[in-house]
Amino acid sequence: MTTGPPDFGFAPVANQFRGAEGFSLVLDRYELRRGESLVATVLVTDPSAITGTFELGLVCTERWADYHHHARSDMHDHRQTYEEPIYQWWLPLDRNQPRTDLTLPVVPEAPFSHVGSALSFLWTVTARDRRSGFDKLERHDLTVLP
Amino acid sequence: MAVFDLRLRAYQAKPGDTLYGWVGIVQGGKTRGLEAELRYVEETRSYDEANTIVTTGPFYVGPLNPGQAFEFTLQVPADAKPAQNGNHGRLYWQLDLKSDEPGFDSHARVGVEVLAP
Numbered sequence: 612m613t614t615g616p617p618d619f620g621f622a623p624v625a626n627q628f629r630g631a632e633g634f635s636l637v638l639d640r641y642e643l644r645r646g647e648s649l650v651a652t653v654l655v656t657d658p659s660a661i662t663g664t665f666e667l668g669l670v671c672t673e674r675w676a677d678y679h680h681h682a683r684s685d686m687h688d689h690r691q692t693y694e695e696p697i698y699q700w701w702l703p704l705d706r707n708q709p710r711t712d713l714t715l716p717v718v719p720e721a722p723f724s725h726v727g728s729a730l731s732f733l734w735t736v737t738a739r740d741r742r743s744g745f746d747k748l749e750r751h752d753l754t755v756l757p
Numbered sequence: 758m759a760v761f762d763l764r765l766r767a768y769q770a771k772p773g774d775t776l777y778g779w780v781g782i783v784q785g786g787k788t789r790g791l792e793a794e795l796r797y798v799e800e801t802r803s804y805d806e807a808n809t810i811v812t813t814g815p816f817y818v819g820p821l822n823p824g825q826a827f828e829f830t831l832q833v834p835a836d837a838k839p840a841q842n843g844n845h846g847r848l849y850w851q852l853d854l855k856s857d858e859p860g861f862d863s864h865a866r867v868g869v870e871v872l873a874p
Contacts, residue, residue: 645873675845678803690803697843722841729806730799730846757838757873 632747633660634706636667636738642754646719649753653704653711653738661706663742669715671698671722671755674731697722697732704738723757759821760784761865763854769870772837775830776869780854782825790815790857795831795869797838801846809834821856839873 634657639650651667674694681688698721704711715736722732734755739748759782766777778793792815796807813829831852840849850871856863 673843673845675801675843676804677801693845695844722843723838725838725841725848727799727806727808727848729801729804730843730848732841732843 632740633657634665634738634740634749636736636749636751638736638751638753641751642756643717644756645717645721645723648714648716649736651713651715651736651738653713655706655709655711658706661740661747663740663746665704665706665740666701666738667704667711667713667715668699668701668735668737668739669717669753670696670700670735670737672733672735673697673722674733676729694733717755721755724753724755758784758858758861759786759788759856759863761854761856761863763852763865763867765852765867765869768867769872770833771872772833772874773835774833776833776852778829778831778852778854780827780829780865782821782823785821785823785825786856786858786863787820788856788858788863789818791817791821791827792855792857793829793831794853794855795833796851796853798849798851799846800849807851809837815857833869833871837871839871 634653634655637652643649672694676690676692679689679691724734725732734753735750736753737748737750739746762781762783764779770776793813795811797809799806811831816829817827850869852867852869854865
């Protein structure tokens with residue numbers, strides 16, 4: 612008989628997953644209008660834990676639904692949701708800087724946030740240690756008002 | 758199936774504004790309810806959905822005769838967002854005049870531009 616944590620079948624993904632290690636991300640605001648800026652603060656607590664490309668990104672993702680009709684197959688018709696970055700701006704970070712404050716402007720022409728059922732525009736600010744396999748990242752949602 | 762001539766006093770509005778509408782009956786019929794809806798449409802290749810809808814409620818029930826006309830008002834929500842285009846869809850405002858009829862309903866639709874606050 613074996614003992615240990617329960618296995619819900621997510622291995623090996625669960626075994627490799629890591630939250631952000633060695634750094635953290637804080638925003639001075641989580642809601643702003645287009646044309647305004649926010650300040651993202653990245654604090655590095657353990658530079659040795661950051662081994663990949665260290666960067667900060669301001670990203671707007673478009674999420675949309677499409678209907679798939681399968682007239683000539685056994686597959687059921689179904690609704691599928693896709694997503695793709697519509698706007699993204701990545702800035703390099705220095706892992707040897709204990710603290711980095713970066714001002715991120717949201718340009719007036721940028722898309723505003725919208726959470727819908729068929730179409731959404733979702734903003735996030737992400738600090739990540741990008742490497743092969745799993746990135747380590749810390750991500751915050753942002754609301755961009757029109 | 759009825760046919761309508763649908764007009765607005767202005768096709769551009771700010772959040773919180775009142776829209777003034779006029780509808781003339783071009784081809785008659787009989788309606789179980791004539792109403793106008795202001796809809797914030799999420800359009801993708803496959804879908805037209807609206808999660809924000811402002812309606813007048815039915816303002817007329819009965820026979821529709823050519824030459825008849827009705828007026829109505831609708832308020833643009835105070836938190837209304839403007840239109841927006843993505844790569845795979847768009848958001849926009851539409852005024853949909855709808856006549857509830859046996860079988861297919863009759864519609865007349867016009868676009869409304871809601872300005873950013």
